[in-house]
Amino acid sequence: MEIGIVGAGHVGLVTGACLAEIGHRVVCVDDDRKKIATLQSGGVPLYEPHLEALLGRNRAAGRLSFAERVEEGIGEAEVIFICVGTPALANGEADLSAVEQVARRIAETATGYRLVVEKSTVPVQTGRWIERTLAVYNGGLAKCDVASNPEFLREGSAVEDFLHPDRIVIGVGNARAEELLRALYAPIIDRTFRCPIHHPCVKRQPVPFLVTNIESAELIKHASNAFLATKISFINAMADLCERAGADVTAVAEGVGLDRRIGQSFLNAGIGFGGSCFPKDLQALVKIGEKLGYDLALLREVERINQSRAALVVQKLKDRLWILKGKRIGIWGLAFKPNTDDIREAPAFRIIQLLQREGAEVRAYDPKAMENARAQLQGVIFCQDPYEAADVAEALILATEWEAFKDVDLSRVKSRMKWPLFLDGRNFFAKETMRELGFEYIGMGR
Numbered sequence: 112m113e114i115g116i117v118g119a120g121h122v123g124l125v126t127g128a129c130l131a132e133i134g135h136r137v138v139c140v141d142d143d144r145k146k147i148a149t150l151q152s153g154g155v156p157l158y159e160p161h162l163e164a165l166l167g168r169n170r171a172a173g174r175l176s177f178a179e180r181v182e183e184g185i186g187e188a189e190v191i192f193i194c195v196g197t198p199a200l201a202n203g204e205a206d207l208s209a210v211e212q213v214a215r216r217i218a219e220t221a222t223g224y225r226l227v228v229e230k231s232t233v234p235v236q237t238g239r240w241i242e243r244t245l246a247v248y249n250g251g252l253a254k255c256d257v258a259s260n261p262e263f264l265r266e267g268s269a270v271e272d273f274l275h276p277d278r279i280v281i282g283v284g285n286a287r288a289e290e291l292l293r294a295l296y297a298p299i300i301d302r303t304f305r306c307p308i309h310h311p312c313v314k315r316q317p318v319p320f321l322v323t324n325i326e327s328a329e330l331i332k333h334a335s336n337a338f339l340a341t342k343i344s345f346i347n348a349m350a351d352l353c354e355r356a357g358a359d360v361t362a363v364a365e366g367v368g369l370d371r372r373i374g375q376s377f378l379n380a381g382i383g384f385g386g387s388c389f390p391k392d393l394q395a396l397v398k399i400g401e402k403l404g405y406d407l408a409l410l411r412e413v414e415r416i417n418q419s420r421a422a423l424v425v426q427k428l429k430d431r432l433w434i435l436k437g438k439r440i441g442i443w444g445l446a447f448k449p450n451t452d453d454i455r456e457a458p459a460f461r462i463i464q465l466l467q468r469e470g471a472e473v474r475a476y477d478p479k480a481m482e483n484a485r486a487q488l489q490g491v492i493f494c495q496d497p498y499e500a501a502d503v504a505e506a507l508i509l510a511t512e513w514e515a516f517k518d519v520d521l522s523r524v525k526s527r528m529k530w531p532l533f534l535d536g537r538n539f540f541a542k543e544t545m546r547e548l549g550f551e552y553i554g555m556g557r
């Protein structure tokens with residue numbers, strides 16, 4: 112099938128690379144000339160496991176190409192995915208101007224039948240606006256259907272999530288759109304593609320393919336993210352209660368999560384969630400609620416709990432170190448989570464800002480996100496490795512649970528610190544081991 116992808120960000124690139132991998136012919140378009148040049152010359156503008164290999168192989172096989180102009184992405188593509196950014200406006204609403212622009216360009220230039228699929232995370236009822244835009248700006252030659260096909264890709268495991276999804280959701284208005292998307296995803300639904308990441312790939316059940324109307328599909332995306340964020344804030348609230356009650360939140364989460372109706376995932380207490388999705392999507396959903404006359408106070412509280420985690424971390428330090436002014440604090444991890452160089456809304460940044468406001472000296476290390484962080488953070492000393500970040504420090508904060516931190520020689524770390532205070536913002540290390548090593552160990556809710 113011929114496919115056009117507009118927007119070569121994280122979602123667009125992963126979608127394009129994976130669809131090419133399962134046999135489609137894909138053109139990825141982005142108006143960022145530098146990004147397209149990088150991709151055309153074999154580079155990858157972001158870090159995502161497996162992506163580089165997939166891009167390289169499919170480009171070489173002639174199934175994947177990159178272009179700057181939307182028209183080139185439209186070309187002969189029967190299915191066009193809109194994967195452009197929908198950043199938050201100052202009032203929390205999603206900025207949909209890029210989505211509108213793309214719909215307009217498609218309407219003006221496409222000929223014949225096209226299925227326009229919204230994949231960017233958008234507020235419910237955006238599909239209706241895309242339909243209207245396609246109708247209003249139609250140059251007379253295009254006949255378009257609109258569908259919603261939300262993505263559930265996590266950064267750091269996006270390729271795996273795309274190829275082995277829990278479900279594929281499509282929102283459509285007619286049978287033709289449904290048939291097209293079913294055919295497009297057939298190799299993934301039936302597991303007939305050759306898996307590029309697992310050798311061998313275990314046999315799994317066919318993937319559930321859920322067909323709804325467009326509004327329901329749009330809401331499934333926002334509701335899923337909001338529910339996951341709620342789980343995190345819930346367990347963080349429990350963590351605070353555990354500290355007061357003498358309980359350990361990791362044990363509580365395990366016990367609660369063993370109930371199959373609840374499940375273990377997203378019950379890791381800590382410094383809270385970040386990234387380009389949860390914080391923005393929560394705000395956008397609250398705004399949609401307002402517009403539709405429903406107060407999502409529940410989600411406002413989820414956000415408030417999340418925002419207050421950074422201040423809690425700083426308070427924990429003050430409880431041990433008294434004055435933070437002039438004290439040296441090391442930070443392990445800057446990315447909003449492991450296996451990515453993405454620092455958007457990273458909890459580490461919220462903590463660093465507060466520490467700097469207190470007058471502390473911050474020294475940071477991250478295995479992948481240093482370059483991005485350098486461009487955003489002022490007054491922070493960036494270190495070569497985790498040891499340097501611990502040098503003569505009065506405290507170390509683990510903000511991102513990179514597996515690589517498990518390989519660090521903790522005795523060496525301790526011997527380099529001025530005061531062996533270790534604040535484990537992700538409950539990553541066993542507290543007994545840390546205490547045996549001589550650290551003054553503080554977790555989150557334990």
Ligand code: UGA
Pocket residue numbers: 232262263264265266267336339343376377378379380381382383384385386387388389447448
């Ligand atoms: C999230 C969703 O998990 C994806 O399904 C969705 O497709 C994506 O947003 C999106 O809308 O595009 P992502 O933002 O990549 O994916 O990251 P997550 O793995 O969900 O983690 C989000 C944040 O929650 C991270 O800061 C992580 O550290 C934090 N988190 C996660 C916790 O604090 N505790 C947990 O138990 C789990």
